[in-house]
Amino acid sequence: MAIERKESKIRIRPMEPEDIDAVLAIDRKITGVRRAVTYTDLIIGDLGKIPDLSFVAEVNGEVRGFLLARRAYFGEPFTEVGLIQILGVDPDYQRQGIATGLVNALVETSQSKKLNAVRIMINQRDSQLQPLFAHMGFKRGQLIDYTKTLRS
Amino acid sequence: MASAEKEVKIRPMERRDIDAVLAVYSKIREEKIPGTKRSRLSYRGTMTYEEVASTNPGGPLDLSLVAEVNGQVIGFIWGRLAFVGIPIDEVGIIHMLIVDPDYQRQGIAARLVDALAERCHARGVNTVRAVIDERHWELQNYFQRLGFRRSELVIYTRTFKS
Numbered sequence: 001m002a003i004e005r006k007e008s009k010i011r012i013r014p015m016e017p018e019d020i021d022a023v024l025a026i027d028r029k030i031t032g033v034r035r036a037v038t039y040t041d042l043i044i045g046d047l048g049k050i051p052d053l054s055f056v057a058e059v060n061g062e063v064r065g066f067l068l069a070r071r072a073y074f075g076e077p078f079t080e081v082g083l084i085q086i087l088g089v090d091p092d093y094q095r096q097g098i099a100t101g102l103v104n105a106l107v108e109t110s111q112s113k114k115l116n117a118v119r120i121m122i123n124q125r126d127s128q129l130q131p132l133f134a135h136m137g138f139k140r141g142q143l144i145d146y147t148k149t150l151r152s
Numbered sequence: 153m154a155s156a157e158k159e160v161k162i163r164p165m166e167r168r169d170i171d172a173v174l175a176v177y178s179k180i181r182e183e184k185i186p187g188t189k190r191s192r193l194s195y196r197g198t199m200t201y202e203e204v205a206s207t208n209p210g211g212p213l214d215l216s217l218v219a220e221v222n223g224q225v226i227g228f229i230w231g232r233l234a235f236v237g238i239p240i241d242e243v244g245i246i247h248m249l250i251v252d253p254d255y256q257r258q259g260i261a262a263r264l265v266d267a268l269a270e271r272c273h274a275r276g277v278n279t280v281r282a283v284i285d286e287r288h289w290e291l292q293n294y295f296q297r298l299g300f301r302r303s304e305l306v307i308y309t310r311t312f313k314s
Binding site for chain 2: 148
């Protein structure tokens, strides 16, 4: 089936509180899960502000991707980094450079804010994200994750 | 040396604790591993009041706790609630765990980790994470003893040239 695509224009801009619904819609589209309202509160989080390293990607004026990141002291060497928490792209708009554009925006902003690095946790079985980030100059270091699952 | 009989109180970190937290941090940063010139912390930089304050201790996403003896902070765990990944997972992330060298080997760090886990659990968050350098066997063994297991997550970093 041939899908005719108009020339789409991707615009990356800082995330605003008004974007939350669009962000949640993308998350739902990816995961098929409808989440509780508290999720929104927690994304906005401290001080009622969107973390200052978060961005959305608009295609023809509609939000089709987002990157949620915040400053964090994380890992060794213990240093202030931009920690990518969530990177989501509408499944219908993948493979158009949206994720790359979002990560580039984060890298540029983090550099201008004098952060030392940008970091993301990826599942080692994830064959989609690992090459993407490797291609963008990210390196797998010696940091590993230990997790404890609490009884519910 | 402090006596183990002194009562250790674990409580949530507040903004007023920031100076005390920085003092404990500085103490351990300057401590050398016996017989070496190496610090126990691989991070050699300083941590400022503004940096700790920016994490908003006592705020809605904060999970941090302090350990006190006679009203004096002698250890802390710095942790935050975070949403990570797709599908989004709500987790508690341990950023730092430090106990004054004079009070180590008394189970205080384990109590701080347990208390942080309880705070997560009370909020319906059932995963706690700690990011560790894979060369740091001592710390890995320690977290394993506390019930943590190595996950499938790996960390990718892009470091900027300074």
